[in-house]
Amino acid sequence: MAEGRPDKAELFEQFHELARTRDRAVRDRLVEAHLGLAEYLARRFANRGEPLDDLIQVASLGLVKAVERFDPERGLEFTTFATPTIVGELKRHFRDKGWAVRVPRRVQELHLLVSRVVDELSLDLGRSPTIDEIAERAGISGDEVLEAMDAGAAYRSTSLDAPGGANDDEDSRGLLGQLGERDPELVRAEARAELGPLIATLPEREQVILYLRFYEGQTQSEIAQHLGISQMHVSRLLARSLQQLRERAEAGDDGNGTTPA
Amino acid sequence: MVPADPLMLRVARLTAAGLGTRIGFSYDEVEDVKIAVDELCFSLLGSKGRPGSLELTYRLNGDTLTVEGVGRFEGGRAGAPSDLSARILEAVVDEHELVAGDGEPARFRLVKRRSANRDG
Numbered sequence: 001m002a003e004g005r006p007d008k009a010e011l012f013e014q015f016h017e018l019a020r021t022r023d024r025a026v027r028d029r030l031v032e033a034h035l036g037l038a039e040y041l042a043r044r045f046a047n048r049g050e051p052l053d054d055l056i057q058v059a060s061l062g063l064v065k066a067v068e069r070f071d072p073e074r075g076l077e078f079t080t081f082a083t084p085t086i087v088g089e090l091k092r093h094f095r096d097k098g099w100a101v102r103v104p105r106r107v108q109e110l111h112l113l114v115s116r117v118v119d120e121l122s123l124d125l126g127r128s129p130t131i132d133e134i135a136e137r138a139g140i141s142g143d144e145v146l147e148a149m150d151a152g153a154a155y156r157s158t159s160l161d162a163p164g165g166a167n168d169d170e171d172s173r174g175l176l177g178q179l180g181e182r183d184p185e186l187v188r189a190e191a192r193a194e195l196g197p198l199i200a201t202l203p204e205r206e207q208v209i210l211y212l213r214f215y216e217g218q219t220q221s222e223i224a225q226h227l228g229i230s231q232m233h234v235s236r237l238l239a240r241s242l243q244q245l246r247e248r249a250e251a252g253d254d255g256n257g258t259t260p261a
Numbered sequence: 262m263v264p265a266d267p268l269m270l271r272v273a274r275l276t277a278a279g280l281g282t283r284i285g286f287s288y289d290e291v292e293d294v295k296i297a298v299d300e301l302c303f304s305l306l307g308s309k310g311r312p313g314s315l316e317l318t319y320r321l322n323g324d325t326l327t328v329e330g331v332g333r334f335e336g337g338r339a340g341a342p343s344d345l346s347a348r349i350l351e352a353v354v355d356e357h358e359l360v361a362g363d364g365e366p367a368r369f370r371l372v373k374r375r376s377a378n379r380d381g
Contacts (some may be wrong), residue, residue: 040308040309043267043308043309044308046268047268047271118288122288127287128287128288128289128290129287129288130282130285130286130287130288131281131282131286131287131288131291132282132285134288142279142282143279145282146275146278146279146282146291149278149288149291149292150271150274150275150278196344196345198345213352214348214349214351214352215348215352217352219289220288220289220292220293221288221289231288231289235292238292238296239296239299242296242299242300242349245345246303246308247308249343249345250307250308
């Protein structure tokens with residue numbers, strides 16, 4: 001996909017030219033050269049009930065703003081500078097729409113119901129319940145249970161859209177204090193040592209969850225109990241952190257110098 | 262066989278979840294297999310997808326779900342799995358394998374068994 005794309009030095013030169021002349025033609029060329037970034041970011045928000053074409057348009061608008069505001073003298077890579085601007089534009093788009101449009105009310109209710117039943121049954125049975133058991137207790141079909149579980153993925157956008165959104169009140173309960181005798185600082189330090197610097201870019205609770213799940217081999221139910229949050233919430237946070245880690249690893253691989261120090 | 266597009270991931274994930282349900286996977290196991298499918302498909306496709314197709318085969322055998330993927334992409338090879346990726350897969354499935362394939366189709370395989378500590 002890199003063919004036909006101006007190289008870095010050339011782009012840098014154009015940014016300088018734009019800074020000097022504010023020439024619209026130069027601006028448009030720069031926007032054109034980075035449309036791939038806008039599309040890439042727009043795709044991250046796809047599957048959330050908004051047509052991809054609309055998202056690309058919103059992202060492109062963010063890109064135009066970023067090109068206009070970028071100051072090549074500050075020594076930042078353009079992509080590093082532009083990404084938050086474009087993502088901000090996309091988030092605003094969703095915020096304006098409200099997330100309830102994207103997750104039908106019925107699914108939201110199912111999600112809450114299943115979340116409660118999973119936790120109840122885990123306590124009753126002393127193990128992770130099967131999907132059939134959940135379906136029976138909740139009085140819905142197995143497919144509906146799966147649908148409700150998958151709706152967790154849609155919630156991801158909620159937490160992206162609205163910092164401190166749904167369920168984040170749980171954050172204020174000093175969750176890390178609930179790791180028992182374990183020192184939360186130590187767990188996080190271990191997580192960073194094992195998972196590398198990328199993990200430090202995640203919220204601290206997600207760092208702890210990743211570590212407990214993938215390095216200590218705790219199950220999602222065990223982690224949920226440990227932290228005193230619902231299992232569906234653990235699933236959601238795990239899915240979200242994995243997605244973010246992948247995105248960041250990928251951005252770093254592009255060799256555009258965005259790897260966190 | 263689906264286009265090698267991440268938008269198809271939900272289908273791949275739900276199929277694995279649905280089949281796992283048929284053989285009595287627990288909530289934890291269903292979540293695990295979804296993470297694994299996501300992780301392996303992402304390794305092949307990246308977040309943007311690639312021109313080409315991904316052929317997924319699901320097999321149920323007793324208490325075991327096997328998912329195999331074969332990616333046929335135009336040009337370029339699929340990325341090698343990262344250490345983190347391998348670590349994640351180790352934690353969530355019983356067996357996993359990813360061959361990026363030079364010139365050959367890239368393929369992966371995952372195996373998830375139902376845990377023994379319950380009848381059903």
